[in-house]
Amino acid sequence: MSGLRILVPIKRVIDYAVKPRVNRAQTAVETASVKHSMNPFDELSIEEAVRLRERKVPVSEILAWTAGPAKAQDILRTAMAMGADRSIHVVTDEKDASSQLEPLGVAKLLQQVVQSEKTDLVILGKQSIDDDACQTGQMLAGLLGWSQATQASKVDVEGDMVTVTREVDGGVETLKAKLPMVITTDLRLNEPRYASLPNIMKAKKKPLEKKTLKDYEGDFSARLKTVKVTEPPPRKGGVKVEDVDGMISKLKELGAL
């Protein structure tokens, strides 16, 4: 085999540490002048791809791919600074409703990328923290008819055999499958590295190809309509009670006893 061709799809989302706010019209979360970064699960995907190569698994190429607004280019540069070899940016217009992508749309796009790039392994985040859908990886595997291992906490590749450990309630599950395959990442998989300055410099010279949805065939438009977005109800503050009797009467008062 000439070496794995790994595809890592990534997404630009509101920074994990920023508290999102609902817009006035209650139609979406406010994104204007809010700090954005790479979806944290996607950092794990890039990191894992790079580590596979560092572990001497034959990897011929790591391709980072994103569909998103012009600014999403930043996360592709970050991915390349972390070790991806090149990237593709499908530039979408934030204001154009027909380019609002849902997981199925993204999976369909990725299906075509996989075919044209002759990908053997796709590593995706198990979910993106903006809409928490947890669907893209699974849909892609379905469309391709490939094996999938979701929520990976450990990945081993030997020849064309992949062993994935995933955390399940109360224990771990170990799966084995042959390439090609789709893997989605979970938090315990690795600790993503920092983009070092020399690598940030190098990343600037790596190829970044720009495309649009028109370069792909098919209908990617959204099928769902967001009716309303609201904040979770504010948490009520606790109360202090003097003693056990006080607690019991309070619980009775609240109807908990």
Next chain:
Amino acid sequence: MATSTRFAASLRRFQHYPRVTPCTSRFRPAVQVRWTGSTAATSEPHQPDTEGGVKGKTAPAKTIKFTSEAYPDIQRNSKFAKLTPDHVKHFQGLLGSESALIDGLSNDAAEDIEPFNSDWMRKYRGHTKLVLKPKSTEEVSEILKYCNNNLLAVVPQGGNTGLVGGSVPVFDEIVINLQKMNNIRSFDEVSGILVADAGVILEVADNFLAEKNHIFPLDLGAKGSCQIGGNVATNAGGLRLLRYGSLHGNVLGIEAVLPDGTIVDDLSKLRKNNTGYDIKQLFIGGEGTIGIITAISILCPQRSRAMNVAYFGLESYEKVQDTFREAKNQLSEILSAFELMDGRSQKLITKATGKKMPLEGEHPFYCLIETSGSNSEHDSEKLETFLEHVMETGIVSDGVLAENETQIRDLWSCREGIPECLGHWGGVYKYDLSLPIEDMYQLVNDTRARIEEAGLIGNDDSHPVLDVVGYGHMGDANLHLNVPVRRYNKEVEKLLEPFVFEWIQKKNGSISAEHGLGIAKKPFIGYSRSDTMIRLMKQIKDLYDPNGIMNPYKYI
């Protein structure tokens, strides 16, 4: 809903996202060495967590030695009256409500009063029997007038986070705590001028301003507890000084009460006012020795939307200086912090916490650069050019750039986590010094050489000293010289003092850059100020506080 537990579990995991936890919250000192009270070095046993708050258990107050015992040379001034039930009755009448006063004279209020008697470092402890919590400037005025007439000594107290023992009594001085004066009086969104009572907590003020896209021009680890009046009284420096300048420039006006009850109403909202002596400056950094600040007006800048943090490894202190020069040159107005950490301090973080540091390999020096501005594209472009330059010319050996908020916090924890990590093996001798930038690190080398020569430094338990490290606000020429030890030791102390102070004196530096004098640094002011300057200061003290009732035994 069959999936709900699984989903919740994954969310929970997400909240424990590995890199969010910096070393500071992961670890507690293994041993807590009791302070011996024989040097001027200050200690900070607890450092702020990620949120900037101060948490964690402190030593129980009752185990703290009384300041009057630790400093047997200080005698109670017999001219001050002793508190009587009549005095207490007068204050009760004056303040009305019960919660405005803690009376330890006629009741056993030891538990309630202890937090006002002992300081944040658990190093100083007084004997007050009375705490007063006025609600208005008029009440402060009435209190001081009465105290002045009856020769009752007082200690003004804010959030009690000061690091030099200035905020607690030495003997039986009455504590006047400003916590009940906590109203924000006004904010002008056009000029950015905030007017607020002295007792407003710094973080409350900053959160208020954040809602209005402004920022308090001061930030420090104790922001969840300290009060803006206390900040002004100590002229606190903190993390934003490089960018926004000192309180001497940002505070536009002050309302204060003199010991005789005079209300000094200088709550100006003018940036320019060249009409006579600028008396308010005396209260800024006056540490409560000439009057009580009851309100301030302060100029608050627009909050920055874009922030970036980079962390560098460098091969020498010369290169750190080159980087600083380049940073000022190329980043100019967006540079908001330039912090220095030596390699030894970074190594001790790993040793104490097991934290993985951002850079592979070891470097003798590290620095952290923060930029903040209004336009992320503009900032990124500038920063990239700068980064390219320092890498290509070899000024910087290696470096990383934070790609997200979590990484920003993680990089900051490499700087902010140092004080707590150093305390891991027992105690730390700490000096907060101002020096010409070029000489800053030489002091660390010289101090280390001295202790090495005496054979007191080493890796095993037979040596009291672990290492001598330096870090600090390089941008403000402010060095923290720290000596982490396994136990406090007289021999080490003899090597440190007066050596450090004499060294500072030779370079015309300051023995206390931002923490003030209080009781800890009072004896050493002569190393940084001439006799003439000290005489002039004493004249001012005598002029405003002729009876000496304001925060006695401290400052000058």
